[in-house]
Amino acid sequence: xxxxxxxxxxxxxxGLINAERxxxxxxxxxxxxxxxxxxxxxxMYRRPWPDLKFNPLSxxxxxxxxxxxxxxxxxRKSNEKVAYLSxxxxxxxxxxxxxxxxxxDREKKSGNGGQQDGSGKNGPQDSxxxxxxxASTASNGLTDVDIGSLDQNAVAKALEEANxxxxxxxxxxxxxxxIGIPAFKFEDIDDARRMLSSSIILNVLxxxxxxxxxxxxxxxxGYHGLPISIKKMExxxxxxxxxRIEYAYPDEIEDYRMATLNAxxxxxxxxxxxxxxxxxxSGSMMGAIDSPVGQIEKIAGAAAVAIAFxxxxxxxxxxxxxxxxxTELSEEYTDPEDILRGLLSIRASGGTTIDRVMEDIDSKxxxxxxxxxxxxxxxxxxxxxxDIRFIFIDTKNAELEKRYRCSHIKRFEEGNVLVEV
Numbered sequence: 001x002x003x004x005x006x007x008x009x010x011x012x013x014x015g016l017i018n019a020e021r022x023x024x025x026x027x028x029x030x031x032x033x034x035x036x037x038x039x040x041x042x043x044m045y046r047r048p049w050p051d052l053k054f055n056p057l058s059x060x061x062x063x064x065x066x067x068x069x070x071x072x073x074x075x076r077k078s079n080e081k082v083a084y085l086s087x088x089x090x091x092x093x094x095x096x097x098x099x100x101x102x103x104x105d106r107e108k109k110s111g112n113g114g115q116q117d118g119s120g121k122n123g124p125q126d127s128x129x130x131x132x133x134x135a136s137t138a139s140n141g142l143t144d145v146d147i148g149s150l151d152q153n154a155v156a157k158a159l160e161e162a163n164x165x166x167x168x169x170x171x172x173x174x175x176x177x178x179i180g181i182p183a184f185k186f187e188d189i190d191d192a193r194r195m196l197s198s199s200i201i202l203n204v205l206x207x208x209x210x211x212x213x214x215x216x217x218x219x220x221x222g223y224h225g226l227p228i229s230i231k232k233m234e235x236x237x238x239x240x241x242x243x244r245i246e247y248a249y250p251d252e253i254e255d256y257r258m259a260t261l262n263a264x265x266x267x268x269x270x271x272x273x274x275x276x277x278x279x280x281x282s283g284s285m286m287g288a289i290d291s292p293v294g295q296i297e298k299i300a301g302a303a304a305v306a307i308a309f310x311x312x313x314x315x316x317x318x319x320x321x322x323x324x325x326x327t328e329l330s331e332e333y334t335d336p337e338d339i340l341r342g343l344l345s346i347r348a349s350g351g352t353t354i355d356r357v358m359e360d361i362d363s364k365x366x367x368x369x370x371x372x373x374x375x376x377x378x379x380x381x382x383x384x385x386x387d388i389r390f391i392f393i394d395t396k397n398a399e400l401e402k403r404y405r406c407s408h409i410k411r412f413e414e415g416n417v418l419v420e421v
Contacts, residue, residue, distance in 0.1 A: 096162045
């Protein structure tokens with residue numbers, strides 16, 4: 001009898017769904033393999049390795065592959081990073097397939113699930129290395145591969161490479177999750193690999209970990225003697241309309257407000273409830289700048305302080321939107337994950353056109369506070385009468401400094417420059 005590899009529940013819905021997704025992933029490259037192998041591979045990452053029990057009666061062809069994997073030090077390190085995390089377990093299994101089948105050497109199908117292309121031919125032929133010997137082409141145009149027929153040493157090497165990458169991915173996602181950004185909404189391992197290979201993303205994480213976000217929240221909420229102002233109420237019922245973050249001293253001010261119809265509010269917090277942040281992504285922003293974590297790209301420092309500010313402000317009920325610009329404006333981001341994705345599109349080229357930013361600000365009107373982070377000295381011809389704060393990185397712009405509040409930095413500190421504006 002052909003028994004299962006593991007003593008496990010092979011009717012588990014989560015495992016079945018992810019095995020189907022892994023099958024669809026292979027089909028994008030014109031390949032297919034046994035669905036039960038994909039279920040087992042996913043479980044190798046989804047479940048803690050000490051809980052996995054091999055079935056001694058199993059004679060599945062891929063059992064030796066998984067047993068060798070199970071005994072690998074790199075696999076166990078990887079498993080400890082991703083076990084119990086369904087999304088990361090799926091991406092880890094997907095990455096294992098990427099290496100086993102050498103998908104970097106294949107082209108994806110054009111959304112036809114491995115069917116024939118316009119020339120009447122099937123997709124790319126099999127690799128001659130560890131990839132796909134003894135494979136047959138099914139009637140649906142997918143090349144069927146028996147995992148047990150592959151070169152065991154080549155598969156073991158591929159899995160070792162995959163598990164080293166999986167560990168890095170686990171550390172990256174854990175790092176962002178720890179500072180309040182949940183696991184990325186990765187679509188597939190290609191997306192994850194782009195994150196892992198981006199020095200900007202890695203430096204953003206390092207920088208975020210160095211920023212004292214608790215200090216930021218305390219300063220934004222105004223409990224520690226920041227400048228205050230008086231907000232006049234028309235009737236006693238207005239007390240109910242005040243947000244908690246508007247109280248300078250929530251436990252001590254109630255009687256004062258009731259008697260005087262005045263509320264003590266933090267003026268800095270009142271002005272930061274709606275922030276629009278523009279970050280220069282021109283080629284010069286790829287240059288290095290000192291920070292608490294060493295030299296990083298200017299764009300990485302700017303993005304880190306914007307994300308930290310966004311997270312802190314949102315926890316207090318604030319609204320923050322971020323756009324990147326060079327000679328054009330990007331779309332608007334209000335989610336930290338989307339900001340990180342936006343960073344992936346940055347290329348070390350392009351100039352700076354601050355007028356594009358000024359025109360965008362002019363179209364939005366009064367209300368928000370606008371902050372622009374740039375290292376450019378571009379000439380400006382548009383000057384909106386808005387509350388605009390400029391943060392210049394190792395540069396100056398006399399024309400803008402005459403009209404708007406400006407800050408200058410030569411390095412990123414552990415604090416957040418956006419809190420100061």
